[in-house]
Amino acid sequence: MNKLSAVLFDFDGTLIDSERFYFEAWGPILSQDFQLEITFDDWIASFAGHTLQRNVQFLKSNYGIETTDEHMWKRTREAYADQDLLSIQLMPFAGELISYLAENHIQIGLVTSNFKGVVSEILKNHKLYNYFNFFVTREDVQEPKPKPECYLRAQELCHVPASEILVIEDTVTGASAALAANLTCFGVSKHAAERSRLAKSVPLFDDLQQVYKELAESGY
Missing domain, CATH: 1.10.150 (DNA polymerase; domain 1)
Known part of the structure; x- marks a missing residue:
């Protein structure tokens, strides 16, 4: 990339x-x-x-x-x-990573099979909602992950080439959707079963802090 x-x-x-x-x-x-x-x-x-x-x-x-x-x-x-x-907490270093992306003028989108109401409530509780440029939720697609529809829609909302977009997912279901949309994907999971599946198809990270370091060291 x-x-x-x-x-x-x-x-x-x-x-x-x-x-x-x-x-x-x-x-x-x-x-x-x-x-x-x-x-x-x-x-x-x-x-x-x-x-x-x-x-x-x-x-x-x-x-x-x-x-x-x-x-x-x-x-x-x-x-x-x-x-x-x-009561649901953020994953470790989620807030720091999002702040870093915003400070570097990188668009931030959310692509989920969850529903907009749930997403809004939780992100607002953690003071992160306004960092996002757009959301693609379950209401917005006919075929959820692992189908690529959600990520194809997100790419349209980004208005940039697919080669300039990074997806971060924790399951092979989501990673499969991103890859089917021809997007670069990082896998981040702490669970052995999911890590084993993700490692077969995408670069694998232990946590979001590792992703932050990867992006910072790459100059993004």
Whole structure:
């Protein structure tokens, strides 16, 4: 990458440390409704980074669980409402990296399978919302990650060549979407299962501080 004009962040697991929050909602539902017990490692390996619709299909095909998108939507929204969304913390060094990009006049976008309301609430709570030039959320696409639609849309909003855009993702689902859109992608994850998958296709970093150092040392 000879020039960096825009950085596109994934949200859950990349900018915010939210996977434990989602697991603590889904785990009891799967146990109570379907007698399926999963661990946090199971969540990371098989569910994290995917849409509700995909996870419903995964439950059907891998566990023989007959449920519906509507049922899981209702149950998970109830569970999320009982939790404190604003308790979700930023990933380490997220704020510093975003500040660095803004100071260097690099566009900052968010590309997520989550919903705009959730994104807005959490980013505003952490005083980061106004740093972003644009958002591409679940409402904006017909086909979510791993399809490239979200990143193709983001590239249009950047108004710069694909070669000047960097994507930061924490799952192979998101990385696959970025690569399918012909964008450069860095993988950042602390989870062994996801790191193993990411390492097969993208440069892998331990955390956002390593990404910051990479960009700073490269002169961006």
